[in-house]
Amino acid sequence: MSVQPRPWPEVPEQTAAVARAAFPKGTLAMRVRDELPGLFADEQFASAFGVRGKPGISPGQLALVTVLQFVENLTDRQAADAVRGRIDWKYALSLELTDPGFDHTVLTGFRQRLIDHGLEEKVLDLLLARLAELGMVKAGGRQRTDSTHVLAAVRAVNRLEFLTETLRAALEALSAAAPDWLATHIDAEWVHRYGARADSYRLPQGQDKRTTMAMQVGADGFDLLDAIHADHAPAWLREVPSVVVLRTVWITQYHRTITDGRGGGGVAGG
DSSP states (O other): OBOOOOOOOOOOHHHHHHHHHHOTTOOHHHHHHHHSTTOSOGGGGGGGSBSSSSBOSOHHHHHHHHHHHHHTTOOHHHHHHHHHHOHHHHHHTTOOTTOOOOOTHHHHHHHHHHHHTTOIIIIIHHHHHHHHHTTSSOOSTTSOOOHHHHHHHHHHHHHHHHHHHHHHHHHHHHHHHOHHHHHTTSOHHHHHHHSSOGGGSOOOSSHHHHHHHHHHHHHHHHHHHHHHTSTTSOGGGGGOHHHHHHHHHHHHHEEEEEETTEEEEEEEOO
């Protein structure tokens, strides 16, 4: 993938008209576009991309998406959906209303390029400093706004979504393959916790709340695996593909603590 630097385009006339009609007072994304037009230039990212090959998505736009994603506590999938479906984000990115956006994996690749080429501090800190000056994001204390924190927070949200979705997929597979067995082993609270996809709601703000949720998901996953591997459970349950994935993920992502001879909760690994 290559970068062919180009200046930020003007907000398309139709996009601007619809956005202004929908949000007369504006939104954070719209304020960023109005008060910091063209802050991210594609040239700032040239060293992280090649000069040959098919032109990729504007890195300046991806940088802005990354910051908006951090501010709104969105996963990569949710951020990509916002680019595709939210009028105020299309306004901020100077996109046509019909722009289809991009796959969420593009954001993962972009962040990795920033890290690999040492651009995360040079580039993202520039915008974060300006947003803090304008009072759009909080600076200092526990609400750090340095670029390293932005990237780490986004990765943490994506990881929590991954863990939650892994458990939910196993539960859905078991509900289809062994509904009677699952009904006698599932916790009533699990319907509320895992009934909807993780990308359909906002994951908790703050490290403490995310850690608590990660531990709850881990403990629930271990409880399910214990039931599946119990002597009286049908042996074929262990071969259900989603269950195999669940066990593999839990082995790599959690460290289990055993207390009083019983399985304890899981704590997210490093």
